[in-house]
Every structure is written in structure tokens, then in C-alpha cells.
Amino acid sequence: MMRSALVTGGSRGIGRAICKKLAFELGYHVLINYQGNEAAAQETLTMIEEGGGTGEILKFDVGDSGAVHDVLASWSAAHPDAVVEVIVNNAGIARDGLFMWMTPEDWSTVLHTSLQGFYNVTNFFIQKLLRKRYGRIINMVSVSGVKGTAGQVNYSAAKAGVIGATKALAQEVAKRNITVNAVAPGFIRTEMTKEMDEKELAKMIPVNRFGEAEEVADLVCFLASKKASYITGEVININGGIYS
Template sequence: MKYALITGGSRGIGRAVCEVLAENTDYGIIINYSSNKEAALETKKLVEAHGNQAEIMAFDVADKKAVDDSLNAWQERNPDAWIEVLVNNAGITKDGLFMWMKEEDWSSVVNTSLNGFYNLSQFVIQKMLRKRYGRIVNMVSVSGVKGTAGQVNYSAAKGAVVAATKALGQEVAKRNITVNAVAPGFIKTDMTEEINEKEMAKLVPANRFGEAREVADLVAFLTSKKASYITGEVININGGIYS
């Protein structure tokens, strides 16, 4: 049995990715979450409605021991299964001007996005290399590509994942493993709820915020065999805000 693991899969873009992969593939879906079990169970129901196996898995992506313990336990329960697709979607924001930024606000944001990428990718890539196939998609951001004032920590974290995507993509391409990044702009999710959509949409050439489903469709394409010759790429999905 082949699985797709989506970190931060309980809500927003992560949930949309889980559902779109369930619609378009026969992967078992592993839904990672950190605290909101109820939301993760809702996502599980959405996946199962498409006939796919689904399970929820609680761990903080920034905690390497928790990641290893959870995935090793899963592997022991499922000795013949392997994770063919990894979507590193989990991320947090703690915005504020750099001059007043607390160390904890810097570290927690960087640890979640950057160390989370390392902790998950390092685990799954071992088996991908042995199987000579795999798909890793990293959720970055327009902030990680162009930088955003008030988000130096988030921009640094996502920008580092952009560079890591390009480097790792080169390392593993010969084994039919692709590593790509998706950089959303303003997308309607919990994370953008407090933003004045009407005002901010004026900055977007497409004159609207994107839908989580639109991002998920792009992720699904990158995890498919149709995207076999795309690796080390960062694909912007932002309505033209940065192009």
C-alpha cells in the first residue's frame, strides 16, 4: 500500500490537498496535525468519502523525536506500506517588525518550516531512494520568494526551504524522486482570516484571493507521474502578485 503524508493536513490548504489527492489517486492518506484533533477527524471523513484509506497522526513537525517515533510506529504497524508522496505543508506565522521580534517568535517559525522540512523529508526519503520513486512538495510562500515586511522570520524560513528544494531536487533526481515547492500568495484560509480581503485584493492583478482548492490542484499535479520532468522548481500561485 502506498501512502501520501500531508503535514498540517487538518485545515486550510492541507485539508484541500488531502481531499484532492483522495479524489484523484488511490493513495492512503496520512493526515498530520499538531493540536486540532477534531479538524483532523473531519478531514479524515472527507478523504474516506472518496473511498481512500485515511488515518490521523499527531506530532509537531519541529520535534524530530516525535516525528521519528510516530513514523517508526506507523511503519511497524504497516510493514509493507511506504510513503510515496510527502507534502510539507505545516507552517506557522508570528508576524511583527524585526526590530521588536522575540527570539521565540523567530525560532518557532523557522523550526516549524525549515526543521519540519528536514525532519519529515529525511525520514521518508530513505525508502523513496530504495524504491527509486517519490514525490516531495514543499509549501513555501510568496514571502519566501520575494520577502515580506513584517514577516522576516517567515520569509527567512520559507526562503530557506526554497533553497533546500532546489538542492535536494538535484541530489535525488536520478532515482526518479522529484522535489518541488509551491509558493501561494493570498489564499482564503484560517491564516488569512484577519486580513482585509477587499482591500488586499486590490494588490492582486487577478483582483481576488485564491482558493485552497486551486493550490491543492497544483500540488496534486506535482505529485503525479505527469510531473516527472519537473524538479527543483518553485511554482508561484498568487494571481500575478509576483511575476
């Protein structure tokens, strides 16, 4: 049996760090999902293989239900001995701007990727997890989804929606030894934040610095492990104390 973990948006940043942790620390065969940057996804896979782990790349847009089903069904048929135990819904997109000027496309694209993406990927596997009576579903949200952030009404709404889904689904599947949790990062040093004024923003953060992707991945790895079997329906903030 090939124990596997799927990480959506796993090619860069927090997603890449999560892929590596799941491979190296929990021994999972990691399915690295990406949509556009094949080179980055391949680089993540190379890092895993050079470190002694195993994985493969799956290309699909999480917001496209047909693409998600086709790729995952094809992979499942090709690997009848594999079982996906861990799902990390990490893929997301930001289209920031004041709500008064927000276009319908910027609204729907962000919600479709985070919220519809959560449904498309998780729903494909949920019956399999229930039959196996084991699973870990970890949804990457944001401090914006917990408290709301000006200029990110769409992103805040999308992540808040995933938080609500996390809490509800956790109650539905807990009896089958499946946990569902959300991780809400604050300012994390990645490509998405490299244009920000880190020195100035750090003054707002009690620990006085941005977080590292590896720190977020450590938390996700713990939630994906058997050590976290009594934690479910939770939203865990990892933000240096900026909001709790």
C-alpha cells in the first residue's frame, strides 16, 4: 500500500515546504499539485527525491471540477494500491483591491479557487477516507479569513468560507477517525510577500518578524500525524501574535 498525501498549490512557498515535510517526516508519497508553473513543481519534486522521499506531479486547476475529477480519477485508476490519507488544501489566489472597485471576475476567481477548490478536491476523496476510517484534511486559510482585512474582501470571504466548511465537515466525519482542521498564517516570508515592506510591517507583529514557510509546514505536519488525532474542527493561527 502506497500511503500518499496530496498538497494543492504545492510547487512553491508554503506548499513546497509542506510537501517536503510530509515526505521527509511522515514518509508520505507526495502528490504535488500545480496549475501553471511546471518548473517550480518539478523543482519541488527533485528536492523531495534528493532527500530520499518519493512523489509525483499532478497538474490541474482546483477550481475546475471536471479537471480535478479527471486527473484524480486517472491517478487513482493507475495506482490501485495507493491510498490518499492526507489532503492539504493549500491552493489559493489573491486579487486585492477596495471592494467599491472590485470587478465580478476578481470576486469570483478568488472564491472559486479557495472555496470551490476545497469542495472539488475534498469531495473526490471523502468517501474513500470514510471507507478507510482514517484521514487528515488540512485547509490553509489566513488571518484575513479570521478577522477580515481591508482591501481583501474577496480573499477574506473565501477563507472565512473555508473556515466554516472546516468546522462543519469535522463534525460529520469525526466518528470515522478523520480530522479536519484549518491553519491560518499571518505574514509569512514567501514570493507572495516579497514586495511588502517587511521591516515596517514587522513592527505590527509581537514577535517582530515575518514567519517562515517551514514553520507553517511544521504545524501542518503535526496536524497530519497520528499525534493530532484528538484535534479536529480547529482553526490554528500561526501569525507571531498579530491576531489571536
